[in-house]
Amino acid sequence: MYAQMVTTEPKGGGETPEEHAFQARIDAGEKIEPKEWMPEGYRKTLIRQISQHAHSEIVGQLPEGNWITRAPTLERKAILLAKVQDEAGHGLYLYSAAETLGISRDEMTEQLLSGKAKYSSIFNYPTLTWADMGAIGWLVDGAAIMNQVPLQRTSYGPYSRAMIRICKEESFHQRQGFHIMMKMARGTDAQREMAQDALNRFWYPSLMMFGPSDKDSVHSQQSMAWKIKINTNDELRQRFVNETVPQAEFLGLTVPDPDLAWNEEKQGYDFTEPDWSEFYEVLKGNGPCNRERLGARQKAWDDGAWFRDGLTAYAEKAAARRAAAATAAE
Amino acid sequence: MSADATIAPLAPARPVDDLLAAAPELRAPLVTGLCRLGDATLILGHRVSEWCGHGPALEEDIALANTALDLIGHTQMWLGLAAQVEGRGRSADDLAYHRDAMHFRNPLLVEVPNGDIGRTLMRLFLFDAWHHALLERLVSSSATEIAEIAAKALKEVHYHLDRSSDLVVRLGDGSEESHARMQAALDLLWPYTGELCFGDDTDAALAEAGILPEPGDLRSAWDATVRETLAEATLAVPEGRNDVQRGGRQGRHTEHLGYLLAEMQFLQRAYPGAEW
Ligand SMILES: [Fe+2]
Ligand SMILES: [Fe+2]
Ligand SMILES: [Fe+2]
Numbered sequence: 001m002y003a004q005m006v007t008t009e010p011k012g013g014g015e016t017p018e019e020h021a022f023q024a025r026i027d028a029g030e031k032i033e034p035k036e037w038m039p040e041g042y043r044k045t046l047i048r049q050i051s052q053h054a055h056s057e058i059v060g061q062l063p064e065g066n067w068i069t070r071a072p073t074l075e076r077k078a079i080l081l082a083k084v085q086d087e088a089g090h091g092l093y094l095y096s097a098a099e100t101l102g103i104s105r106d107e108m109t110e111q112l113l114s115g116k117a118k119y120s121s122i123f124n125y126p127t128l129t130w131a132d133m134g135a136i137g138w139l140v141d142g143a144a145i146m147n148q149v150p151l152q153r154t155s156y157g158p159y160s161r162a163m164i165r166i167c168k169e170e171s172f173h174q175r176q177g178f179h180i181m182m183k184m185a186r187g188t189d190a191q192r193e194m195a196q197d198a199l200n201r202f203w204y205p206s207l208m209m210f211g212p213s214d215k216d217s218v219h220s221q222q223s224m225a226w227k228i229k230i231n232t233n234d235e236l237r238q239r240f241v242n243e244t245v246p247q248a249e250f251l252g253l254t255v256p257d258p259d260l261a262w263n264e265e266k267q268g269y270d271f272t273e274p275d276w277s278e279f280y281e282v283l284k285g286n287g288p289c290n291r292e293r294l295g296a297r298q299k300a301w302d303d304g305a306w307f308r309d310g311l312t313a314y315a316e317k318a319a320a321r322r323a324a325a326a327t328a329a330e
Numbered sequence: 331m332s333a334d335a336t337i338a339p340l341a342p343a344r345p346v347d348d349l350l351a352a353a354p355e356l357r358a359p360l361v362t363g364l365c366r367l368g369d370a371t372l373i374l375g376h377r378v379s380e381w382c383g384h385g386p387a388l389e390e391d392i393a394l395a396n397t398a399l400d401l402i403g404h405t406q407m408w409l410g411l412a413a414q415v416e417g418r419g420r421s422a423d424d425l426a427y428h429r430d431a432m433h434f435r436n437p438l439l440v441e442v443p444n445g446d447i448g449r450t451l452m453r454l455f456l457f458d459a460w461h462h463a464l465l466e467r468l469v470s471s472s473a474t475e476i477a478e479i480a481a482k483a484l485k486e487v488h489y490h491l492d493r494s495s496d497l498v499v500r501l502g503d504g505s506e507e508s509h510a511r512m513q514a515a516l517d518l519l520w521p522y523t524g525e526l527c528f529g530d531d532t533d534a535a536l537a538e539a540g541i542l543p544e545p546g547d548l549r550s551a552w553d554a555t556v557r558e559t560l561a562e563a564t565l566a567v568p569e570g571r572n573d574v575q576r577g578g579r580q581g582r583h584t585e586h587l588g589y590l591l592a593e594m595q596f597l598q599r600a601y602p603g604a605e606w
Pocket of ligand 1: 166
């Protein structure tokens with residue numbers, strides 16, 4: 001997902017009374033708030049997960065931002081601008097939530113730019129036609145919702161509240177994407193071709209968003225005990241496929257998986273797993289657009305340095321002027 | 331900049347159709363006048379939207395996207411009304427996506443490339459100061475529809491001007507580098523600003539009917555806002571005339587507009603008749 005391969009910190013040696021009481025609060029459904037005691041592993045894992053999620057929102061502006069200046073109508077342009085602006089806002093809420101755990105936004109930005117912190121692999125795929133705006137809203141925001149709705153119940157208060165705000169906007173994102181797909185799928189031959197091509201390219205990368213199977217991972221079990229993670233990756237992926245396949249059928253598009261079939265027994269679709277070796281390459285920085293995406297963020301950061309420094313310089317001067325005026329008034 | 335700056339309507343505001351029934355010769359000038367408004371917000375909105383995801387700080391990214399969104403919203407209203415007045419079955423989208431550069435009526439100021447964030451913000455400020463003065467007058471236009479659009483837009487543009495003037499002050503009076511960049515931005519953009527307040531016969535006809543103000547009448551309000559803000563920003567008003575670079579409002583543009591339109595209009599041009 002937006003945080004798709006978060007390494008969970010071990011919770012440390014034997015269980016202390018504090019750890020025991022902490023786990024009991026989580027089990028009772030209580031929220032943990034910033035100033036309260038928490039195990040170091042819980043704090044570090046959350047920072048990793050929330051910042052990865054925040055970075056995904058920020059980098060996630062780029063593939064769609066790529067089409068804002070080419071949006072085909074004024075209304076589409078406005079909707080896409082509003083959507084991408086929302087994603088920046090999501091980044092802001094999430095950075096703020098992570099900051100309550102004792103890390104600054106600048107530190108997180110540096111971790112993103114140095115490659116130490118990750119963002120979702122999905123945003124390393126290119127947006128080649130207007131139909132990709134549809135596919136991203138429909139599939140990528142759709143997958144995000146799948147992951148984020150349960151996270152509204154996560155144990156960390158600020159994260160949970162950020163998720164509640166974000167989820168309200170994500171459903172609008174998914175609807176606008178589906179609407180674009182519908183226009184394209186029911187449009188001219190050229191538009192239908194673009195729509196099918198977008199689904200072909202985004203299907204497997206969307207399945208990768210949930211991360212590799214984690215059913216045997218001890219780390220994941222710890223995150224689930226802490227209610228930082230609510231469902232397994234496979235559960236969410238299955239749920240996504242079950243919901244999305246009928247939507248593709250409704251659109252008259254073909255999911256690019258010849259082995260896709262309804263399984264009566266499990267009441268879900270059997271489907272082909274994505275190519276996990278491709279996934280690991282993308283994570284390593286070798287996806288089609290990793291260099292462009294990080295390059296764009298690096299450039300924005302570097303080019304913006306004088307702007308940020310200028311504002312700081314002004315704030316210092318203004319404070320000095322206020323102090324001088326106060327002294328003079330005494 | 332408020333009460334005394336309003337245009338006195340010749341008669342109480344009336345719907346555009348009534349105005350045109352009484353004065354059919356105003357139809358063509360009015361289409362041009364509305365395109366001048368809508369093209370200005372469209373091209374500037376497009377330029378601002380180029381920043382999406384590339385801003386110098388997250389808050390700035392969000393604010394720029396918001397400004398672009400407002401400007402595109404104004405475009406939908408102005409070009410929508412232009413298309414309606416024109417009465418040839420075209421829509422706002424037809425006007426935005428199916429005219430070539432020579433038929434665009436925006437001032438040159440808005441088509442100049444963004445440059446760095448300093449130039450982008452300086453351009454926004456110089457434009458906002460004019461835009462705000464204009465809308466304050468348009469709320470008392472003799473055409474009901476124009477007055478209504480202006481009232482909606484004014485609230486947003488009030489905020490745009492607050493924001494851009496504040497940033498011009500802070501960056502102008504910030505670090506040595508930010509000061510130098512803001513001064514360079516001002517020097518580069520200054521020659522384009524005079525066009526905003528430079529009228530022609532079309533403007534005169536519309537002003538006489540109380541529909542749009544005479545551009546020259548906005549000059550003192552614009553000047554006052556700009557000079558006050560630049561002084562606070564410790565920036566020097568460039569010497570020399572500021573109305574040398576003009577022609578956009580008559581359809582004579584810079585080389586930049588063609589490329590902007592090639593990008594903006596690509597899908598509509600490549601797939602004529604498709605619905606999106
Ligand atoms: Fe988001
Ligand atoms: Fe979204
Ligand atoms: Fe005002």
